[in-house]
Amino acid sequence: MNLQQLEYFKKIAETKNFTTAAALASVSQPALSKSISKLEEELNVPLFERNGRNVNLTSFGQAFLAHADLALKEIEKGIKELEDMLQTDKGIISVASTYCIGTYFMPFIISDFLSFYPDARFQFNHGSTVEILNDLKAGKIALGFYDNAVDNFDSLLQNPEIESVLVKKEEYVLIVPKNHALSTETTASLKDLKNEAFIVLKEGNTDKMVSYSEFIGYTPKISVQPNEASMLSGLVAAGAGITIVPNTPLINTNTVSIVKIKEDLGYKSIYMGCLKNAYISPAAIKFKEHIISSIKN
The missing domain is CATH 1.10.10.10 (Winged helix-like DNA-binding domain superfamily/Winged helix DNA-binding domain)
Structure with missing residues (x-):
């Protein structure tokens, strides 16, 4: 045979x-x-x-x-592995992230990596945390990026087949319109926001930010429920309400004001995952090492 x-x-x-x-x-x-x-x-x-x-x-x-x-x-797969070995810096790197991470985090780390390895190529997809973990186990992607803003995340993190590495922690902040009374304040307490209208992501959205009733201690008045996290800042700038989001470089401080929250809401933590003991291309290994190195620095 x-x-x-x-x-x-x-x-x-x-x-x-x-x-x-x-x-x-x-x-x-x-x-x-x-x-x-x-x-x-x-x-x-x-x-x-x-x-x-x-x-x-x-x-x-x-x-x-x-x-x-x-x-x-x-x-x-064996032939592909040999081809990758001959092209250490030119391989295809297959990654996936949640929609929110793909909007404000992935573009920066991919751009930074390409400045060192311009011949590398990326295959990039979006999905929910559960979908990303399933794709990792199925070998469809080499690396996945997801966060702890999902139900039962701790149990997902304990998956014995997946290695998850914490790559970034982002504190939650309040963003308000420029003409808001709090726009000139450096900090605010959640208990003082009972009369405010909040912009909250639609129920069931995979990029949910924080459980308002759990941390605020009361059910807030909700003015708008957008489907995408990318819409939050624009709605705040337009005066539709205020919201709580992770503090990221994409918040446009020309149109909204960032106010630190006195209460401890914890952090939104971004993880990089890969399948344990699985083959990934040399280029993907370089990308993984590049991200881990940037964490230490």
Whole structure:
């Protein structure tokens, strides 16, 4: 049995036709038929049965296809790994983050990395924390970025298959319009905000910031519930209300004022995750090391 036989077998299973499979494999039909006959002799079972001009897999063929497909995929992964080894600084780095992190955090760290390794390429997706962890386990991405602003995060963080590294902590701050009474204050207490109208992300949003009733101690008046975190600052600037957000470089202090909160709301913590003991490209390893190095500095 050899790799070529497995490739021929898969093409026939996909096309259900020896002539079409031979054309796709760039081989003569007699040579293809002979190769499959030898494979069937070695396995001592029939893999295909005639159905007019086409062929169908036998029950033996169906059982064998799953293993042949897995073997071919493993070979492809091996070839890709060797290619990556020859192009240490030019590999593709597949990453995913939550929508909020992808808006204000990822652009900066990717841009910084590319200033050192301009030939690196990124495949970048958004998703929820749960989706990112599932994609890591499935090997769809090399690195995932997520935060603790999600229910049951502590249990998610204990996943034995995923290594999660804390890469950034952001304090929560209050942002208010420039003409607000608190705009000239450096700090404010949550208990003094009972009469304020709050802008709060819509229920069920994966980028939720903070549980207002839990920390404020009362149910606030809500004026607007946008679907995206990127809309919060703009709504505050327009005078629609005030809100509590992580203190990030993207807050435009020309249009809103940042006020520190006297109470301890904890932090929004951003984590970088990868699948333990899994192969990732040298370029992805460099990116991971670059981020860890920036934390220490």
